[in-house]
Amino acid sequence: MRWLEDGSAGAVAEALEEVGLGGYPVVVRESVGGDPTWWSASAVVGEQYVVKFAWSQPAALRLAHEIDVLAALKPTVPYLPEVVASSTDPLLLATALVPGESLFEVVDSIDRDEAGRQLAEFLGELHNQTERDFPAASLQPATTDVLREQFPKWARPDQRADVISWCDWADDVLATPGRQVLVHGDLHGGNQVWDHGKLRAVVDFETAGLADAEYDLRVFPGTGPGVELLTATMRHYPQELSVERVMAWHLRTALADALWRSEAGVPLPDHRTPEAWVDDLADRFEALGINPQG
Structure with missing residues (x-):
């Protein structure tokens, strides 16, 4: 498992390139605290996707758990987000942006x-x-x-x-x-x-x-x-x-x-x-x- 170097838009864009979602504008939309436990955030990508990412081991483990859970629950549980891409190397989860x-x-x-x-x-x-x-x-x-x-x-x-x-x-x-x-x-x-x-x-x-x-x-x-x-x-x-x-x-x-x-x-x-x-x-x-x- 390889988490991001930091929480910048540039680091997210680089990771997206590796999973075939490069070329979209990236807008990081969540602030983070000083505790590495919470070094994670999400970004809106190209006004089409929401990407979750992490840049510390504790935060990365939580996100990797979410990726596993969503994979296990499809297609039986309704109202789940549509997973567009997921990866642990680099670690990220991309889902379709849902209006509402x-x-x-x-x-x-x-x-x-x-x-x-x-x-x-x-x-x-x-x-x-x-x-x-x-x-x-x-x-x-x-x-x-x-x-x-x-x-x-x-x-x-x-x-x-x-x-x-x-x-x-x-x-x-x-x-x-x-x-x-x-x-x-x-x-x-x-x-x-x-x-x-x-x-x-x-x-x-x-x-x-x-x-x-x-x-x-x-x-x-x-x-x-x-x-x-x-x-x-x-x-x-x-x-x-x-x-x-x-x-x-x-x-x-x-x-x-x-x-x-x-x-x-x-x-x-x-x-x-x-x-x-x-x-x-x-x-x-x-x-x-x-x-x-x-």
């Missing part, structure tokens, strides 16, 4: 029942892939021990006991392993391309691996108004899912996101406060008929 917007941009304007049906179709097929062995997914949310210790200082005094009891509840819910399936692992709205109410592609399979089926739905309760997208997806999903397990993962994900951003001085995605996010969690529990206080 992220789910975050359109969720307020689309039919959420129909959106849930399409997402359930994707998830049902993805979670049914059993013909080859996949590694365990690297689960992202902070542990409840970390949340109990560090999050209360970012909550209002009247919220702190609830946050701790919610963490206890999540531990109880997740104590018994759930049905292990191949999950996307990072199915937030930014990794979905929608056009006129239709799901066109699900992208970014770098963290795909084995985990609870409910793990893939953990961001849905916070996507769009209320919990309609979650309930619609669960209603159309071909097997029974546990809403408690979804919310246990959602709790960990939401609080972990608010925690690291607050600790790092980074604004929360909606530019509100951790206290407001705790209020949102309480509202979602109530809407779903869940009492995490026992």
